[in-house]
Amino acid sequence: KNEVEQSPQNLTAQEGEFITINCSYSVGISALHWLQQHPGGGIVSLFMLSSGKKKHGRLIATINIQEKHSSLHITASHPRDSAVYICAVRVPSGGGADGLTFGKGTHLIIQP
Amino acid sequence: NAGVMQNPRHLVRRRGQEARLRCSPMKGHSHVYWYRQLPEEGLKFMVYLQKENIIDESGMPKERFSAEFPKEGPSILRIQQVVRGDSAAYFCASSRTAGELFFGEGSRLTVL
Numbered sequence: 001k002n003e004v005e006q007s008p009q010n011l012t013a014q015e016g017e018f019i020t021i022n023c024s025y026s027v028g029i030s031a032l033h034w035l036q037q038h039p040g041g042g043i044v045s046l047f048m049l050s051s052g053k054k055k056h057g058r059l060i061a062t063i064n065i066q067e068k069h070s071s072l073h074i075t076a077s078h079p080r081d082s083a084v085y086i087c088a089v090r091v092p093s094g095g096g097a098d099g100l101t102f103g104k105g106t107h108l109i110i111q112p
Numbered sequence: 113n114a115g116v117m118q119n120p121r122h123l124v125r126r127r128g129q130e131a132r133l134r135c136s137p138m139k140g141h142s143h144v145y146w147y148r149q150l151p152e153e154g155l156k157f158m159v160y161l162q163k164e165n166i167i168d169e170s171g172m173p174k175e176r177f178s179a180e181f182p183k184e185g186p187s188i189l190r191i192q193q194v195v196r197g198d199s200a201a202y203f204c205a206s207s208r209t210a211g212e213l214f215f216g217e218g219s220r221l222t223v224l
Binding site: 042086088104 | 153154155156157203205211212213214215216217218
């Protein structure tokens, strides 16, 4: 059974700080998603990646397939980045036909 | 190009009533997924549909829950005889192929 572990569970930081959120999984995957969920809001897909690194604005996502680990970085963090960040991995089988298994999320608060 | 549209955003039902949640996928997307997010828990896959077909419903409770995605109109998740434990946020996502997912804002069901 694939397990997706995120750390930290909760993170509070000051505006401007560099943020790192980690995701580890236990089985081979075909892709990994990073999602953002604001309180009471919907879910936004930030990245889908299967290797290497992707960058979008102040967000950077990396993945190391051999180590079964991914990180989401936020540079120059801002209070509007406060949200829950969810890691989801796509496996070739299991987790439903879409093969997605989700982490429980990292609650990020950026204080002004 | 409107995103994934879900309605209602909030729904209150008494125990024993029926809940119907609707999801209109993004234009051109024929793959629809339903996920449930229980309070303080992560997202869990429920069902995966393509037009007029249920592809995988392995995450759906065997009783009281059903889903459809007709040729015309939105996908519908139907919960009959709701119980308090059904209170959750229900998210719909769509994709063009088994690739990047686009999520809706969610429907929050409260069972009194």
